[in-house]
Amino acid sequence: RWSRWLAFCGxxxxxxxxxxxxxxxxxxEQNPEDxxxxxxxxxxxxxxxGPARYEFTHEILKDEESFFDGQKIPRERRISVICRNLPVLPAPTSPPAPACR
Incomplete structure (x- = not known):
């Protein structure tokens, strides 16, 4: 599943x-109870x-689910700016690029 995204995101x-x-x-991804x-x-x-990027899914909780440390975090109008670096695809015999270690 993730290999498809790695072609577009770093x-x-x-x-x-x-x-x-x-x-x-x-x-x-390995244990949804975690x-x-x-x-x-x-x-x-x-x-x-690292692991947060590759081994976990991430989502923003809906307003009715939006609690943190027992407190309601009201969701109002939300704008987010997401930046992803370009993938660095090394040659088959090369080690991973330094930016992704």
Whole structure:
């Protein structure tokens, strides 16, 4: 599944959350019972690399599910800017590019 996305996206995803705070949920691909919620305050920047990028799905929770540490995080109008680096595809005999180690 992920190999299809690797053709278009590199090893890093950066997101800038604007206007509204939100809760992002990371869920393990290997074990869906292994998950973590992250609070993304308004005007925050997050970066997904390594295991967080490749071994977990990520989603922004709907308003009715948007709780963090027992507190309701109201979802208002949300704008996000997502940046993904270009994939670095090494030659078959080359080691991975330094930017993706």
């Amino acid at each position: 090893c890093t995803i950066a997101g800038l959350s604007l206007l509204s705070s939100s809760v992002m949920r990371l869920v393990s 998950w973590m919620d992250l609070l993304l305050p308004r005007r925050s920047l997050y970066i997904l690399r």
